[in-house]
Every structure is written in C-alpha cells, then in structure tokens.
Amino acid sequence: MSIASILNNGVKGMNATQMATQAASTNISNAATVGYTRRSTAILPDQSLIAKSGPKRVVEPFIERRLLGAKSGSGEASAQATAVRVLDNVFAEGDGSLGSALDAFQVSMANLGARPEDTATRQQVLSTAGNLAAAFGNASAQLKTAKAEANEAVSAGLAQVNDRLHQIAGLGTEIQKAEINGEEASELRDQRDLLIGEVAERVPVTVLDQGNGQISLMLGGSYQLVTPDGKVGELSAVAGEGGNLRIQKTVAGAKVDVTEQVKSGSVGGALKARAGALTEAGNKLDQLASDITKAYNTAHSAGYGTDGISGRNLFAEQVSVSGSAENFAVSSDVLDQPSHIAAATSASTTPSDNRNALALAAVASAPIAVGGQTVMEALSSLIGYSGSIVQNAQQSESFSSGALQQVESLRENVSGVSSDEEMVEMMKYQRAYQASLKVISVADQMMSDLLNIRG
Amino acid sequence: MRVTDAAVFNNVKRQMSQARQNVLTAQEQAGTGMRVQKPSDDPVAAAAARRETSRQKLADAGVSASEEVTLQLESTDSVLNDVFAALTSAHDLALENATATASSENRTNAAYQVRMIREQMVSLGNTNLAGRYVFAGYRDQTPAFAQDGTFVGDPSSKELQVLPGLNVKAGISGDKVFGSGSPDDMFSVLDKLASALDANDQSGVRDLLKDLETNQSRMLAARSQVGVMIDSARVAGAAASQQSLNSKLQIGRLVEVDEITAATNLVQAQGALNAALAIAQQIPTGGLVGGK
Numbered sequence: 001m002s003i004a005s006i007l008n009n010g011v012k013g014m015n016a017t018q019m020a021t022q023a024a025s026t027n028i029s030n031a032a033t034v035g036y037t038r039r040s041t042a043i044l045p046d047q048s049l050i051a052k053s054g055p056k057r058v059v060e061p062f063i064e065r066r067l068l069g070a071k072s073g074s075g076e077a078s079a080q081a082t083a084v085r086v087l088d089n090v091f092a093e094g095d096g097s098l099g100s101a102l103d104a105f106q107v108s109m110a111n112l113g114a115r116p117e118d119t120a121t122r123q124q125v126l127s128t129a130g131n132l133a134a135a136f137g138n139a140s141a142q143l144k145t146a147k148a149e150a151n152e153a154v155s156a157g158l159a160q161v162n163d164r165l166h167q168i169a170g171l172g173t174e175i176q177k178a179e180i181n182g183e184e185a186s187e188l189r190d191q192r193d194l195l196i197g198e199v200a201e202r203v204p205v206t207v208l209d210q211g212n213g214q215i216s217l218m219l220g221g222s223y224q225l226v227t228p229d230g231k232v233g234e235l236s237a238v239a240g241e242g243g244n245l246r247i248q249k250t251v252a253g254a255k256v257d258v259t260e261q262v263k264s265g266s267v268g269g270a271l272k273a274r275a276g277a278l279t280e281a282g283n284k285l286d287q288l289a290s291d292i293t294k295a296y297n298t299a300h301s302a303g304y305g306t307d308g309i310s311g312r313n314l315f316a317e318q319v320s321v322s323g324s325a326e327n328f329a330v331s332s333d334v335l336d337q338p339s340h341i342a343a344a345t346s347a348s349t350t351p352s353d354n355r356n357a358l359a360l361a362a363v364a365s366a367p368i369a370v371g372g373q374t375v376m377e378a379l380s381s382l383i384g385y386s387g388s389i390v391q392n393a394q395q396s397e398s399f400s401s402g403a404l405q406q407v408e409s410l411r412e413n414v415s416g417v418s419s420d421e422e423m424v425e426m427m428k429y430q431r432a433y434q435a436s437l438k439v440i441s442v443a444d445q446m447m448s449d450l451l452n453i454r455g
Numbered sequence: 456m457r458v459t460d461a462a463v464f465n466n467v468k469r470q471m472s473q474a475r476q477n478v479l480t481a482q483e484q485a486g487t488g489m490r491v492q493k494p495s496d497d498p499v500a501a502a503a504a505r506r507e508t509s510r511q512k513l514a515d516a517g518v519s520a521s522e523e524v525t526l527q528l529e530s531t532d533s534v535l536n537d538v539f540a541a542l543t544s545a546h547d548l549a550l551e552n553a554t555a556t557a558s559s560e561n562r563t564n565a566a567y568q569v570r571m572i573r574e575q576m577v578s579l580g581n582t583n584l585a586g587r588y589v590f591a592g593y594r595d596q597t598p599a600f601a602q603d604g605t606f607v608g609d610p611s612s613k614e615l616q617v618l619p620g621l622n623v624k625a626g627i628s629g630d631k632v633f634g635s636g637s638p639d640d641m642f643s644v645l646d647k648l649a650s651a652l653d654a655n656d657q658s659g660v661r662d663l664l665k666d667l668e669t670n671q672s673r674m675l676a677a678r679s680q681v682g683v684m685i686d687s688a689r690v691a692g693a694a695a696s697q698q699s700l701n702s703k704l705q706i707g708r709l710v711e712v713d714e715i716t717a718a719t720n721l722v723q724a725q726g727a728l729n730a731a732l733a734i735a736q737q738i739p740t741g742g743l744v745g746g747k
Contacts, residue, residue, distance in 0.1 A: 031459075031460045031461065032460070032461065085495075087494070087495075088493040088494055088495050089493075091494050091501075092492070092493045092494065093501075093504075093505070093508070099505050099508065099509070100508075102509070103508060103509050103512040103513075104512075106509070106512070106513060107512050107513060107515075107516045110513060110516040110517065110520065110616055111516060111520075113520070113615055113616045114519075114520045114523060114524075114615050114616075117586075117587075117595075117596055344593075348594075349593040349594055349609055351596060352587070352591075352593050352594060352595040352596050352613075353593040353609075354593075354613065354614075354615070355593070355614075358614065358615075358616055358622060361616050361619075362616070362619070362620070364509075364513065364619055365619030365620050376505070376506055376509040377506065379505060380502045380503070380505040380506045380509075381502065383494050383498070383501050383502045383505050384494070384498045384499060384501065384502030385498075386494050386495075386498075387493075387494025387495045387496075387497070387498025387499075387501050387502070388495075388498040390493075390494065390495035391495040391498055394495060405465070405469060408465070409462055409465070409466075412459045412461055412462040412465070413456055413457050413458075413459065413462070414457075416457070416459030416460070416461050416462060417459055417460060417461070418457055418458065418459045418460060419460050421457065
C-alpha cells in the first residue's frame with residue numbers, strides 16, 4: 001500500500017459521492033416531474049462501478065406491467081362512461097322528453113274519447129302525435145350522434161396511438177445508441193415509458209424488453225406495434241357491420257383485423273360502448289317506436305273519420321323495426337286533417353261516436369310491446385336499462401380509476417421521489433465527501449512529512 | 456413503505472376532488488329537492504317514477520272526464536225529472552177526466568193541455584246540453600226525436616274512459632226513456648189521450664191510464680239507471696283521483712329528497728370538503744429541503 005494509492009482512494013471516494021449527490025439533486029429537482037423515475041446509486045466497495053455506469057432508474061417491472069394494465073382498464077371505463085352518458089339525456093324526464101310526449105299523446109287519446117266531435121280535441125291528438133314523433137326523432141338523433149362520437153373517439157385514439165408508436169420506436173433507437181456508447185439514457189427511458197403509458201390508455205399493450213435498450217411493444221400480446229428493430233405497425237379503423245368500426249393492423253403489407261385484441265383502453269371502451277349499450281338502446285328505442293306505430297295504426301285504421309272514411313293510419317308505416325324511431329312520423333293520411341282522426345266505429349255515427357277513440361285510448365293499457373308490456377312499461381324498462389348502463393359505467397369508471405391510482409401509488413412507492421429521503425442521502429454523501437477530502441488531506445500530510453524527513 | 460412527495464399530493468388531490476363532487480351532488484339535491492334527476496341517479500326509481508307519472512297523467516284526465524260525465528248525467532237526471540213531472544201532469548189530467556164528473560168542456564181543455572205536454576216532451580227529448588242532444592246516443596249532434604215523436608237518435612249508451620280499462624256509461628238513449636216504435640211509447644200515448652179527450656171518450660181516457668203508468672214506470676227505471684250511472688261515474692272519478700294522489704305520493708317517494716336529509720347531506724359534504732382543504736394546507740412543504 002503506497003501513499004499514492006491512499007490519495008487515489010480519496011479521489012475515487014470524492015467522485016463516487018459527487019455522482020451520488022448529483023443523483024439525489026436530480027431526484028429532488030424532478031420530484032414533481034410527470035413520468036420521472038428516481039435515480040439511485042449503489043456505491044460498491046471498490047467504488048469503480050459507479051463511475052462506469054452512473055445512477056440507475058429504480059423500477060419494478062412487475063409494477064410497470066400492472067400499471068399498463070390499469071391504464072388500459074381505466075381508459076376503457078372512462079371512454080365507456082363518456083360514450084354512454086348520453087343515455088341519461090336521451091331518457092331524462094322534462095319538457096319534450098319521450099316520457100312526457102307519450103303521456104301527452106295518451107291523455108289526448110283519452111280526451112278524444114270524451115269529446116270526439118270537438119275539432120280542437122282532434123287537433124290536440126295530431127299535435128301530441130307530432131310531438132311524440134319529434135321526441136322519438138330527438139332521442140334517435142342523440143343516440144346517432146353519440147354513436148358517431150364513439151367512432152370519432154376510436155379514430156382519434158388510433159391516430160394518437162400511431163403518433164406515439166413512432167416516437168417510441170425513435171426513442172428505442174436513441175436509447176440503444178446511447179447505452180452502447182456507455183452514456184446514461186434514463187431520461188430517454190422515462191420519456192418512452194410515459195409514451196407507452198399513453199398508448200396503454202388507448203389500447204392494451206405489453207412490453208417485451210430486448211435487453212439492448214430496444215423493446216417489442218405488443219398489442220394484446222399477439223401483434224407487434226413496435227418491433228425491436230424500430231419498425232412500427234400502425235393501427236387503422238375501417239367501417240364494419242352496423243356502422244361499428246373494425247381495427248386493422250398492417251402485417252407484412254397485408255391488413256389484419258385485430259379488433260378482438262382491442263378489448264380495453266379508451267379505443268376498446270369506445271368500441272364496446274358503440275357496439276354494445278348505444279346500439280342496444282337504439283334497438284330498444286326502434287322496437288318501442290315500431291310497436292307504437294303498429295298498435296295505434298291497427299286501432300286507428302279500424303275506425304272512421306268524420307268524413308266517413310276508414311282504413312287510415314295514424315303514424316307513418318315503417319319498413320322495418322330498424323330505423324323506426326328516426327322515421328317515426330304522423331301519417332300523411334291524417335296529417336293536418338283533424339277530421340281524419342278515426343274516433344268512430346261507423347260512418348253513420350260520426351262525429352260523436354267515441355267507440356274507436358276508446359279503443360285507441362285502450363292501447364295505452366294493452367300489452368302491445370315486447371314481453372307483453374304496455375307502451376309505458378316498455379319505455380319505463382328502457383329508462384331503467386339506460387340508467388343502469390350509465391350507472392354501471394360510472395361505477396366502473398370510478399373503480400378502475402381507483403385501481404389505477406392504487407397501482408400508481410405502488411409505483412410511486414418504488415419509483416417516486418421523497419424529498420426528505422433524498423435530503424438524507426445528500427447529507428450522507430456530503431459526509432462521505434468530507435471524509436474523502438480528509439483522506440486526501442491526511443495522505444498529503446503524510447507525503448509532505450515523508451519529503452521533509454528526506455530533506 | 457416509502458411515502459413520496461407525489462403520493463402525498465395525489466392523495467390529497469383525490470380526496471379534495473371526491474369531497475367537491477359530494478358537495479356538488481348535495482347542493483343539487485338540496486337546491487332542486489330532487490334525489491333522482493336523471494335515470495342513472497337511481498335506475499329502478501327512475502323507471503318506476505316514469506310508470507307512476509304516466510298513471511298520474513291518465514288519472515288526471517280521468518278525473519276531468521268523470522266530472523264531465525257526472526255533470527252531464529246530473530243534467531240528464533234533471534231533464535228526466537221534468538219529463539216525469541210532465542208525465543205525471545198528463546196522468547193527473549187523464550185521471551180527472553176518466554170519471555163521469557168531468558164535462559165535455561173539461562175534456563176539451565184537458566186535451567189542449569195534453570197536447571202542450573206532448574210538445575214539451577218532444578222539447579225535453581231533444582234537450583241539448585253543451586252542444587249535445589243528451590238522448591241521441593252516438594248521434595248527439597242531431598236531435599233525438601222528430602217532431603212526430605219518432606226516435607231518430609242512436610240507441611246506444613255512450614261510454615267514457617275514466618281510467619285505463621275502466622269505462623263508465625255517460626248517458627241513456629231516448630228510446631229507453633220515452634219508448635220508441637212501440638204502441639205504448641210516450642208520444643203515441645199522449646196523442647191517443649188527447650184524441651180520447653177531444654172525443655169526450657171517458658172509457659178511452661180510462662183505458663189509457665194503464666199506458667201512462669207503463670210510461671211512468673219506464674221513466675222511473677230510466678232515472679234509476681241514470682242514478683246508477685252517476686254513482687258509477689263518481690266512484691270512478693274518486694278512483695281516478697285516488698290513483699292520481701297515490702301516484703304523486705309514489706313519485707315523491709321515488710325521486711324527491713326530504714329537506715332534512717338534503718340539508719344534513721350538504722352540511723356533511725361541506726364539512727368533509729373543509730377537512731380535505733385543511734389537510735391540503737397541512738402538507739409539510741418545507742421538511743428537510745426547507746432546512747427545518
């Protein structure tokens with residue numbers, strides 16, 4: 001052991017503690033930086049490794065995997081809740097709502113039974129029938145808009161995913177180059193993890209670390225979105241059955257349907273809401289409109305207007321159940337013609353005969369809808385269904401948000417910055433630095449003493 | 456367990472966000488008095504409230520209908536009362552002139568009075584209330600009887616819906632009150648009576664007493680029927696009124712929030728928010744970094 005080696009040890013110690021202090025100071029200054037992963041130094045006995053590789057990012061791969069899953073789950077639930085929330089508006093009570101329009105229409109039918117000869121009462125039937133048509137049209141339009149918005153959310157989500165995939169691929173190459181040259185690439189890795197998290201919020205992904213700075217980013221575990229050599233497989237949306245979108249990925253120049261892989265993330269949530277609750281609510285609304293049209297037309301066509309003519313429809317006939325709500329309208333047979341309202345059961349007893357008006361009023365309590373329900377029971381069921389869909393979606397959003405926060409807390413526990421902890425680390429390294437200085441000072445003194453003896 | 460700076464702030468942020476949401480919900484409920492404003496607030500209650508709202512609207516319409524029917528039937532009953540009084544007068548005249556004490560002049564005067572009663576009967580048979588001929592059945596826009604006493608109305612009894620599935624009769628047709636087409640219908644009997652009186656036919660007048668009593672019996676039966684109809688309309692109206700009230704109460708229970716609960720919830724939510732805000736102010740911002 002020479003005095004020079006003591007001096008060398010002192011220098012090594014100073015370097016190591018400087019680096020450790022730098023890591024702690026970086027951690028403190030990034031305590032509030034989104035996506036920042038704290039750096040840690042491990043000073044080995046020979047103090048050489050630190051100098052070679054620098055501070056390391058403190059990450060737990062298991063938690064990182066869980067975080068991606070939680071982000072996809074939260075993104076899905078949030079997108080679903082956003083998409084289906086429109087159902088609350090479609091079926092909420094209030095002026096112009098479907099419920100109040102149907103009430104007014106049924107009351108006007110009851111009034112027609114009381115005053116079949118009164119033109120104003122007949123006009124009221126036409127007005128309320130028109131308002132009912134408007135309410136169906138409005139509800140249908142809101143659902144249509146919500147479906148279009150869900151599709152837009154899918155397309156926008158995919159565009160954002162593709163943009164991030166290219167950034168991730170570029171960062172992978174940069175990280176690989178930096179680390180081959182022995183440079184520290186923690187910041188680039190933080191950026192890449194942040195981008196991967198943003199992709200996971202939109203589509204479900206898994207990360208396969210290639211160990212050389214590059215990764216393989218997989219969609220649902222089956223399809224590569226970013227390859228280890230930095231190639232990107234972009235996702236695109238194409239129109240599918242019933243206006244629902246299908247997701248495609250280009251594999252070796254060919255388009256492959258990967259919709260089944262997109263089961264979560266905001267894109268998956270929007271797809272599910274569009275194909276599930278919104279379509280189902282639309283189908284139920286169409287069914288209700290169709291049932292009302294058929295039942296009232298059957299009753300109305302059996303009666304006679306004050307002009308003695310029978311066989312007229314009250315509502316425009318529908319070609320099919322699908323689209324019945326959108327196309328729900330007062331029939332041209334009676335439009336603007338109060339005298340064509342068929343309140344009588346025979347031509348000879350008009351206008352005071354109310355027997356067919358009573359038959360029309362009785363439709364309100366007849367089991368004409370699906371499942372033997374009355375019209376109002378069917379609407380009530382639809383309201384209950386829609387409310388449950390929205391409530392479940394909101395609860396799911398809340399649960400998945402809580403689950404995400406829990407995993408984020410776990411990650412924070414491992415990878416987050418504690419200012420107090422870093423300050424203690426800095427104090428510790430400050431002391432170590434002072435000790436190393438003291439070593440150099442002592443060695444210098446020893447050297448000086450030795451030279452003085454010779455002189 | 457490590458507790459990081461971001462974890463502390465995120466936790467407080469989450470608590471404040473939740474507390475603010477709770478205050479907003481409590482404010483909405485206290486401000487509107489409504490617990491259920493949209494289906495997702497309580498899907499089961501919203502669905503049930505819709506059914507009850509529909510029932511209430513139809514019941515309200517039924518209350519109006521029953522009031523209209525009751526008024527119409529009461530008017531009809533009043534007309535029947537006038538008819539019965541006129542018929543009784545005719546019967547009294549017949550009874551007075553069916554004895555030997557009545558002179559020829561008495562019978563001639565009585566014949567004139569009977570013809571006046573007959574004309575009154577046609578007028579009563581064609582009574583029009585609120586634009587409707589009350590004894591004309593489903594043809595109530597035109598008179599029920601021709602001037603010669605022929606029934607030209609509709610023989611049906613009109614019905615009205617008071618509640619879904621509950622119809623009540625809204626009148627009685629003239630043929631059931633005055634008789635129509637039969638040898639003993641009221642107009643024919645009065646015609647025969649006037650003729651017998653003009654002819655000073657004492658036995659003929661006496662023979663017609665039975666026909667007059669038959670008409671009186673028919674009248675009483677008609678009044679009885681109308682009385683039953685009035686009762687039915689009132690009972691149905693009361694049922695509709697009760698249905699409306701029940702539905703209103705039910706809707707209230709389903710979607711409204713009582714003021715005490717709303718106020719208590721609001722106070723609790725505001726207390727929780729104040730606590731969350733106080734916690735946020737207590738986060739140690741200095742710590743070792745601040746040198747404390």
